[in-house]
Amino acid sequence: xxxxxxxxxxxxxxxxxxxxxxxxxxxxxxxxxxxxxxxxxxxxxxxxxxxxxxxxxxxxxxxxxxxxxxxxxxxxxxxxxxxxxxxxxxxxxxxxxxxxxxxxxxxxxxxxxxxxxxxxxxxxxxxxxxxxxxxxxxxxxxxxxxxxxxxxxx
Numbered sequence: 545x546x547x548x549x550x551x552x553x554x555x556x557x558x559x560x561x562x563x564x565x566x567x568x569x570x571x572x573x574x575x576x577x578x579x580x581x582x583x584x585x586x587x588x589x590x591x592x593x594x595x596x597x598x599x600x601x602x603x604x605x606x607x608x609x610x611x612x613x614x615x616x617x618x619x620x621x622x623x624x625x626x627x628x629x630x631x632x633x634x635x636x637x638x639x640x641x642x643x644x645x646x647x648x649x650x651x652x653x654x655x656x657x658x659x660x661x662x663x664x665x666x667x668x669x670x671x672x673x674x675x676x677x678x679x680x681x682x683x684x685x686x687x688x689x690x691x692x693x694x695x696x697x698x
Contacts, residue, residue, distance in 0.1 A: 546570045546591055559583065596654060599627055607665070621665035628658025 546568045553559040559581075566586055569579045570593055578593075580586060587605075589598040603624055610617060635643060635651040642648055 548586060548591070596627065596631065603627065617665055617668060621662040624658050624665065625662040628655040628662070631655040631658065 548566055548568045550564060550566055553561055553563050553565055555561055559565045563583065565581060565583050567579065567581045568586060568591060569577050570591065571577045572593060580590060587601070589601040592598050592601070603620065607620055610620070631651045631654040635648055635655070638648060638651075
């Protein structure tokens with residue numbers, strides 16, 4: 545991941561002199577790089593060159609902000625499953641010899657992890673209404689404590 549710097553502007557078009565801003569640079573090829581510059585701290589998805597990890601980071605943040613709406617959780621599980629399907633499509637589009645390589649194995653692991661994670665979210669049991677608001681709050685806290693994210697596995 546690139547290093548993020550917090551600087552004071554000396555001149556510029558979007559950022560006025562004296563304002564603080566963040567800048568980072570990410571290598572995109574042997575002779576090129578991407579440089580970002582903005583007033584707000586960059587999201588970790590902006591700091592990676594991987595489309596998969598960028599999407600995964602945003603989904604993890606949405607799951608960690610989950611408040612208990614069943615439709616929201618179902619929609620998140622669907623988006624996670626779609627991310628896993630995209631990894632399988634990438635694997636299937638590779639030449640047969642490369643599918644058995646470490647890159648092919650990584651794509652398969654990513655797909656399996658996304659399927660597993662979406663199944664966990666689909667099988668989440670909501671608290672009973674009899675438990676009252678305190679029981680619901682405890683259940684949501686437990687949901688967040690149960691390691692619902694999976695980026696550390698990939």
